[in-house]
Amino acid sequence: MISSREELQRVREMYSRNLMTEKKRILVCAGTGCVSGGSLEIFERLSELVSKRGMNCQVELQEEPHENTIGMKKSGCHGFCEMGPLVRIEPEGYLYTKVKPEDCEEIVDKTIVAGEHIERLAYNQNGIVYKKQDEIPFYKKQTRLVLEHCGQIDSTSITEYIATGGYCALEKALFDMSSDDIINEISEANLADAVEEDFRQDANGHK
Numbered sequence: 001m002i003s004s005r006e007e008l009q010r011v012r013e014m015y016s017r018n019l020m021t022e023k024k025r026i027l028v029c030a031g032t033g034c035v036s037g038g039s040l041e042i043f044e045r046l047s048e049l050v051s052k053r054g055m056n057c058q059v060e061l062q063e064e065p066h067e068n069t070i071g072m073k074k075s076g077c078h079g080f081c082e083m084g085p086l087v088r089i090e091p092e093g094y095l096y097t098k099v100k101p102e103d104c105e106e107i108v109d110k111t112i113v114a115g116e117h118i119e120r121l122a123y124n125q126n127g128i129v130y131k132k133q134d135e136i137p138f139y140k141k142q143t144r145l146v147l148e149h150c151g152q153i154d155s156t157s158i159t160e161y162i163a164t165g166g167y168c169a170l171e172k173a174l175f176d177m178s179s180d181d182i183i184n185e186i187s188e189a190n191l192a193d194a195v196e197e198d199f200r201q202d203a204n205g206h207k
């Protein structure tokens with residue numbers, strides 16, 4: 001249990017280091033759309049193949065260093081459901097689309113073991129092949145704030161959330177701000193106006 005600021009900072013630093021030292025991370029989208037397209041089967045198949053190739057398959061972040069492990073993660077919905085099931089490979093940032101269980105062997109042997117990109121699984125628009133998720137026009141137009149890490153960490157893991165800065169705002173509010181500071185910050189953010197504007201647009205039938 002985390003009961004102090006120092007403990008939160010120690011835990012964040014430890015899990016952040018362990019997350020960054022994973023040799024590779026395979027993120028299989030476990031949002032509803034991709035699950036309905038078979039992503040959980042793909043997750044199991046990839047995990048099995050990674051282990052079969054003699055690599056250390058790590059599903060959860062541990063307290064020990066993670067050098068030479070292959071992290072297997074179930075990510076949240078990337079917002080690109082029509083191209084699912086999606087598989088993202090880190091640290092390269094490769095995004096594979098419409099992945100099928102029969103593609104798993106090639107993904108493990110070519111991308112995980114040999115470090116090669118598989119062009120036929122990449123997103124293709126107007127003849128242009130996009131290797132990385134960030135390069136795809138659909139994502140390029142977006143600035144993700146709350147969902148900044150969506151698709152890049154295990155969406156069910158509180159340790160990965162903490163490792164990527166989770167609870168920083170709570171920490172700041174608890175230890176660096178007075179009650180008045182917090183009230184002022186919320187007031188200045190105009191959240192009430194933003195919500196009111198949302199309601200107004202809803203009532204008018206458009207957004």
Ligand code: FES
Nearest residue numbers: 031034077078081
């Ligand atoms: S469910 Fe996978 S991208 Fe939406």
